[in-house]
Amino acid sequence: RYKYYPYQRNSYVIGRQSIIIDFITRYTPNARFTVPAREMGSILRSEEMMLLQLLLQSDSAYACVRELGEVGKVEFKDLNAEVSAFQRKFVNELRRCDEMERMLRFFVSELEKAGIPIAEPPLNCQAPDPHHLIDLETLFSNDEESVKQLNANQESLRKNLLDLKELKHILDKAQMFFQEGEEVLAEAFVQQQTTAGGVGGAGGGAPALYSKQSELNQKLLADSDVEAGGLATTRFTFLIGVIPAENLLVFTRVLWRVCRGNVFVKHAQIEELLEDPTTGNPVVKSVFILFFQGEQLNARIRKLCDGFRGTLYACPESVPERQQVRLQVGARIAEVDNVLKNTKSVKEVALGKIAQSVEEWQQKVKKIKAIYHAMNMFNLDISHQSLVAECWCPVKDFHTVQEAINRGTQLSGSPISAIVNRISTPETPPTYYKVNKFTSGFQAIVESYGVASYRELNPTPYAIITFPFLFGVMFGDMGHGLMMLIFASVLIIFEKKLAKTKAGGEFLSIVFSGRYLLLLMGLFSIYTGIIYNTLYSRTTNVFGSAWRPYYYGSKNQSFGTRTFTNSCAPVSIGNCYNYPFDGACNAVYCDNRSEPVRCMFPTEAQLSSQPYPFGLDPIWLIASNKLTFSNSYKMKMSIVLGLFQLMFGVILSIVNNIKARSLISIIGVSVPRVLFLMGLIGWLVFLMFYKWCKFYSEPVKAPNLLLTLIYMFLNFGGSPNTAGDPVYSVFGTGATETGAQQYFQVILVITAVICIPWMLLVKPIYLIVKTKRAERLARNKAKKTRGSESKPMVGHASSEDSVLEKSDSEISDVERAEQAELIAKGEESHTDSHGGGGGGHGHTPGEILVFSSIHTIEYCLNTISNTASYLRLWALSLAHEQLSEVLWVYAIAKYNITLIGSKMPGLGFIIMFALWAVWAVLTIGILLVLEGLSAFLHALRLHWIEFQNKFYEGEGRKFKPLSFAVVLAGEEDE
DSSP: OOSOOEEETTEEETTOOOHHHHHHHHHOTTOOOOOOOOOOOOSSBOOOEEEEEEEEEHHHHHHHHHHHHHHTOOEEOOTTTTSOGGGSTTHHHHHHHHHHHHHHHHHHHHHHHHTOOOOOOOSSOOOOOGGGHHHHHHHHHHHHHHHHHHHHHHHHHHHHHHHHHHHHHHHHHHHHHHHHHHHHHHHHHHHHHHHHHOTTOTTOOHHHHHHHHHHHHHHTTOSSOOEETTEEOOOOEEEEEEEEHHHHHHHHHHHHHHHTTOOEEEEEEOSSOEEOTTTOOEEOEEEEEEEEOSHHHHHHHHHHHHHTTOEEEOOOSSHHHHHHHHHHHHHHHHHHHHHHHHHHHHHHHHHHHHHTTHHHHHHHHHHHHHHHHHHTTOEEOTTSSEEEEEEEEEGGGHHHHHHHHHHHHHHHTOSSOOEEEEOOOSSOOOBOOOOOTTTHHHHHHHHHHOOOOTTOBOSHHHHHHHHHHHHHHHSOOHHHHHHHHHHHHHHHHTHHHHHHHOOSHHHHHHHHHTHHHHHHHHHHHHHHHHHHTOBTTBOOOSSOOOEEEOOOOOTTEEETTEEESSTTOOOEETTEEOOOBTTBOOOOOOSOTTSOOOOOOGGGEEEOSSOOSSSSOGGGGGOTTHHHHHHHHHHHHHHHHHHHHHHHHHHHHHHHHHHHTOHHHIIIIIHHHHHHHIIIIIHHHHHHHHHHHSOOSSGGGSOOHHHHHHHHHHTTSOOSOSSOOGGGOSSOSSHHHHHHHHHHHHHHHHHHHHHHHHHHHHHHHHHHHHHHHHHHHHHHHHHHHTTSSOOOOTTHHHHHHHHHHSOGGGOOHHHHHHHHHHHHHOOHHHHHHTTOTTSSSOOOHHHHHHHHHHHHHHHHHHHHHHHHHTTHHHHHHHHHHHHHHHHHIIIIITSOHHHHHHHSTTHHHHHHHHHHHHHHHHIIIIIIIIIHHHHHHHHHHIIIIIIGGGTOOOOOOBOOOOOHHHHHTTOOOO
């Protein structure tokens, strides 16, 4: 049975079943109803999309959108693009959501300050109904007001407590300040009087001087002026307060300049750390006292204290009064501290209740905001009783969307069912791939270059293998690959825990999202490291070397500590071996680097029964021509891998053309591209394999492949020799082999030359002829329609009406694509016939030829440049290998740890551990991180530029459905 049936043309009524189909399927069991087969999407191609028109009742629209958001399968179109955000229907609801989000952020900040953990939300947190929005606002407002009142009370109590503590410290320091201040001032006054009257005057001695000083100390802070020895003493005013310690130095300097030195300052730091009442942070403060004269200085000093955040306090002058106030302040501090603790406990209880629900509230508000944001894209119908929406939906998820709308209608209690219409449109649908946690990282790499066009071939399935493999070619080392594999495995094993914490910043979050990519990169690095036979720049001799070298010498020639009496006798010297070969002795090879080691050539060595089973023979580690051999091997391997990937990209372009049913693109573009690529690079790769398989008795005369390829074009298929010397022939030295090679190369040169005009002219000529024929048909049709009242654009209305008259299942992908292209481009030939000029929409024959010539020149040049670009595989591999060897040699191998340990037991272990630590840090920091990032970027470039450029347009638009899962994850676009 079908869950929906045609209600109108291309329309379906939700929540009903077809009575006719139900009757026929029940009483005519042999009757069959077939739905036209649709090509469903996969990771190879994007999902097939459909444009739906939803007619929702106003009272059920919220519930329907809420259910669609839970499903996450529809992307709504903005039908009010010309309307500003402040003029839309649900702008007030969005403002209310913004205000609730502000309150929730306030709650979270208060919970973080208090150190109270936030509880996990329930699994199924549904967005509340619209009439419950006012309840949430009231709840949030009351809680916010309560928390703010508690904060205000707590801050006020903290301020009072701070003032009391500062006053306590002032009273403790006051007596010391007064004693020191009076003594200093008295000494200064006595010195002044002594200077004026003379110390040795008649009738004045030392006892009289000390008597005057004592009397002055008693009357220094008196309420009125008195006479002392016939001189009037002036009353000194004092101010005492507290100032932040960081402002004290500047304060004293400014005070000295403002008062012109007419002030005495004394200060002392408070040992106890005080608490800032606003922020709660500890602060360091100092107590100061100022002695001065005059009301003018009093006003200036008070202004300076306010400017430097100083606080002045009233301090009694007498000692008994200060002691009494000190007792009162102590009791008051204990009382305020007790009240502050009670207030803090009440606040913690209130915040604890909020912590149980704040995460759930956040999810609800986010969902409500997303719902109203989507509903702001809807239009009102003519009766203003219903909302009209348009949305993109995957074809195979239509039943899921249908069920979601049905649930929303039932939950809202609306008696009227929603109506869904599938409409035809010339717009290009968005691109949607269903990815999982394994493929999402690779898909993100591809989409960083550009989102695939609709139904375009997706490079991701191929990049899953090729990307980590090319990385491994550049990063080949068993040890480094194993470390990367372990790191990726840890991220995968603890992925659930790490996904919740979201720690480490943006960089580590990117690394975590590509954990499966790191896993494959590590595996392929180990694989290529086994091929290279490198483990932290060292080789592993698992199966034993297959090389058997020879000693090259004469009778009675000494080698090391042995003397050979018979030059061809099979004797051994340590790890060096001597074998006869054709009655002569050739060369010796050993792992004793103190002895001379010659290059290893196949003619100077004998293989054992089998070659080394897998990878490079470990004997290459001690060969003097190791670098020459590895460079040649990796360079040619890079060219081979580059050809395979480039050719695979061209083949994928043929697959795209077959999917689009574009025969002219296959014949006029893809076929000559294949021939051109294989005629040049393919022939070079063939020569590489042939040269590897062929035995050359004289290695010096082995053919130079690069010169062979160059002279193939310069000499029209000939070899680089100019004197008829056949040694450069790859096939052999005979005349037959040389002629065969020249015959093949002539054919390849002719084919490559023919491919250039083939790519340049075949498809443009076809398009120009087709355009001329379309113009002729358009003119004939325009003559027939001349005289009618309405003159629709030729080709547009007829084609569009024909599509709309068909049922949706009868519209093929080709017709839909042609209709979209027809309407989007505007048929330049038709616009020309109507006087449009074709300047804005169409392409003239000249533009078509220029476009084709650009692509032809680009492909011909890129055939060489892209192939040469794959040499970065060789370069990065060589750099990684050499840098790894340098770190090993200069960090560990350079130092004779055994000798040090034998002379100083115990010290060798410590030195070895220190050297190993240095080597490990440099290996991780330089080789794994920096070299790994470099190899990653180069592999990324090879895929973006060299590989994807052959078949991938990347001009699509990503499908962004209304999904609460994405909204709650914080990944939605602003």
